[in-house]
Amino acid sequence: MTYLVELFIILLLTKIGAHLSNVFNFPSVIGELLVGIIAGPAVLGILAPTNLVHYFSELGVIILMFIAGLEGNLQMLMKYWKPSVTIAILGVIVPTGSAALLCALVFGFSWETALFIGLVLSATSVSITVQVLREMNRMNSREGAMILGAAVADDIICVILLGLSISFVGSSGTSGIALLKLIGPKILFFVIAFLLGKWFVPKFLEIFSKLNASENDTTAAIILCFGFAALAVSMGMSDVLGAYFAGLAISETKFKEKLSLKIEPIGYAVFIPVFFVSIGLSISFKGMQNDIFFIILLIIIAILGKQIGCGLGAKAFGLTWDESNIVGAGMVSRGEMALVVANVALNANVVDQNHYTAMIIVTVITTLIAPLILKFYIQRTEREEVYAKNQIN
Numbered sequence: 289m290t291y292l293v294e295l296f297i298i299l300l301l302t303k304i305g306a307h308l309s310n311v312f313n314f315p316s317v318i319g320e321l322l323v324g325i326i327a328g329p330a331v332l333g334i335l336a337p338t339n340l341v342h343y344f345s346e347l348g349v350i351i352l353m354f355i356a357g358l359e360g361n362l363q364m365l366m367k368y369w370k371p372s373v374t375i376a377i378l379g380v381i382v383p384t385g386s387a388a389l390l391c392a393l394v395f396g397f398s399w400e401t402a403l404f405i406g407l408v409l410s411a412t413s414v415s416i417t418v419q420v421l422r423e424m425n426r427m428n429s430r431e432g433a434m435i436l437g438a439a440v441a442d443d444i445i446c447v448i449l450l451g452l453s454i455s456f457v458g459s460s461g462t463s464g465i466a467l468l469k470l471i472g473p474k475i476l477f478f479v480i481a482f483l484l485g486k487w488f489v490p491k492f493l494e495i496f497s498k499l500n501a502s503e504n505d506t507t508a509a510i511i512l513c514f515g516f517a518a519l520a521v522s523m524g525m526s527d528v529l530g531a532y533f534a535g536l537a538i539s540e541t542k543f544k545e546k547l548s549l550k551i552e553p554i555g556y557a558v559f560i561p562v563f564f565v566s567i568g569l570s571i572s573f574k575g576m577q578n579d580i581f582f583i584i585l586l587i588i589i590a591i592l593g594k595q596i597g598c599g600l601g602a603k604a605f606g607l608t609w610d611e612s613n614i615v616g617a618g619m620v621s622r623g624e625m626a627l628v629v630a631n632v633a634l635n636a637n638v639v640d641q642n643h644y645t646a647m648i649i650v651t652v653i654t655t656l657i658a659p660l661i662l663k664f665y666i667q668r669t670e671r672e673e674v675y676a677k678n679q680i681n
Contacts, residue, residue, distance in 0.1 A: 291340045295558075298335065301327060302561035315659040317419045317564055322656075324568020337569045341562060346527075348563030349415050351555035353528040354513040356418040356427070356436065357535020358548050364433040365536075368605075372437025375601035376412075379438065379619050380445050383409040383593025390585060401643075404633040408626050408647050409590045411446045413655070414439035415528065415563070416621040420659045424666050431611050434602060435618035436532075442619070443526055444474060446629070473523040480523075481516065481530070485537030493543050505543055506550040512538065571652040572645070579646045586650045591657065594619045610669040617665050621658035622651040 305319030327334045335341070365372075384406035391402035417435060421427045489512060496508035512534045520530025538547060599616030603609065630647040633639045639647070 291338075294335065294338065294340060295344075295562075297327070298323075298341075298562055298565050299558065302565060315420045315423060315663050317416055317659050318656065320561055320564035321568045324565040325571055326568075327565075328569040328571070330568075330571050330573055335565070335569060337566060341566050341569065344559055344562040345566035346563075348555065348559035348561070348566075349528055350513065350517050350531045351551065352415050352418060352560050352563065354509075354531040354535040355548070355551055355555055356414075356422075357532040357537075358539050358544060358551065359422070359427050360436065360532075360536050360539050361428050361433065362536055362540055364428060364430070365437050368430060368433045368437055371602060371605035372434050373441045374604065375434060375438040375598045375615060375619065376441035376445055378597040378601040379412065379442060379594050380410040380449070380597075382597030383589055384449075386589045386593050387586060390589060394585075395582060401633075401638050404629070404636075404638045405586075405643070405647065407446070407449055408629045408633070408651070409586065409593060409622070410442075410449070411622060411626040411629060412439050412442045412594065412619045413621050413626070414618070416655055416659055417618045417662060419564075420662050420666075421618070424663065426614070426666060431602070431607070431614040431618070434607075434615050438598065438601075438615070438619060440529060440532070443529055474525060477520060477523040477525050477530075480519065481533045481537075484516070485533060485540070489534075489537040490541050493538070493541055497543075503550075505547060506554075509538060509543070509547045509551060510554075567652060567655055571649060573649075574645075579642060582643075583646050583649055583653075586646070587653055587657075590622065590650055590654045591620055591661070595661070608669075610665065610672055613665040614662065614669060617658065617662040620661060621655050626651045 301323045302320045305323040306316035307319070309316045309319030324335070326332060329336060384403075386406070387409045388399070388402040388406035391397040391405050392399050397405070414436060417439075418427070421432050421435070426432045492512065493505065493508050496504045496511075498504075501507075513531050516530035516534035516537075517527040518530070520533075521527050538544060595613070595616035597616075598619040599612040602612040602615035607615065626647075630639075630644055630651070633647075634641070634644040
């Protein structure tokens with residue numbers, strides 16, 4: 289299959305899938321994810337996870353998080369930084385601890401393996417959540433701000449825990465210098481990102497806007513998006529985190545509204561649909577029956593661990609139970625960080641191929657379920673808000 293045919297099939301099927309999802313009142317992302325599963329190796333085998341799909345999906349998730357930053361509200365994020373950090377910490381402790389205890393005490397894994405499996409469940413991917421929040425106009429609600437802030441903190445915590453885990457698995461042990469080398473670049477990234485966002489980004493956009501060329505502002509925004517993403521990767525952070533901070537920096541400038549209208553068509557016309565399809569393409573049901581009980585229990589822990597841990601963190605800062613459940617549901621989705629942790633565990637021989645496959649299946653299925661849970665709680669909250677207004681009137 290040529291790359292042109294591949295793109296033709298993906299773009300055609302994702303729009304049909306999104307349409308059918310909306311017809312049945314599901315988030316559109318569900319249809320796009322199911323396209324990957326049904327058309328991919330798991331069912332029909334029409335599509336496969338090729339290099340084209342990989343690179344387009346990488347660009348897709350980067351642009352998606354860049355758009356989330358563009359539509360963000362820095363003041364609101366700063367306002368809710370304390371609950372965001374609390375939510376992230378509880379959202380790591382509860383699923384990681386629960387999964388580790390399950391694996392060690394019920395299935396007889398070593399504590400080393402159990403902790404790595406637990407760490408896979410600790411990693412939140414907010415890219416799916418962003419899509420649902422955008423569709424339901426909740427991006428700049430306080431729940432949305434807490435989810436995005438907690439996702440940033442969650443990413444940092446997971447990177448640090450992964451580094452610590454690798455150090456303990458390795459033969460050299462963990463030293464203070466090693467930990468400083470691990471954590472130092474992450475802290476430095478935030479300092480550099482803040483300084484660039486405050487001083488460099490506005491001037492860069494001003495200069496580019498005066499060039500005698502077409503689409504100057506749009507090109508400048510894309511340059512900043514990829515530049516921040518590359519900076520994040522070079523300092524041991526996720527590329528989507530860098531893209532998000534680039535968007536957030538631009539959101540504080542006068543170019544925000546104009547660039548939002550320009551960037552969204554680029555992302556949603558091609559790259560973002562490929563990203564959602566790629567998640568479905570990664571799933572395979574081969575050998576799943578051998579670990580079905582293990583997989584089901586991990587899925588339950590993956591969902592309830594984030595829902596309960598993050599929900600309680602939000603509730604502790606004055607949100608209603610409905611709003612707290614939105615925060616919990618918004619943190620359920622797993623993604624690239626979970627896949628990275630699983631791959632590290634496999635390469636370190638901490639888990640075997642069968643259990644690696646099981647973790648991938650848990651990650652993908654959890655990601656499929658998460659938008660449904662999030663939409664359910666948002667709709668319930670909206671009904672409560674309407675009811676409360678009617679009571680007042």
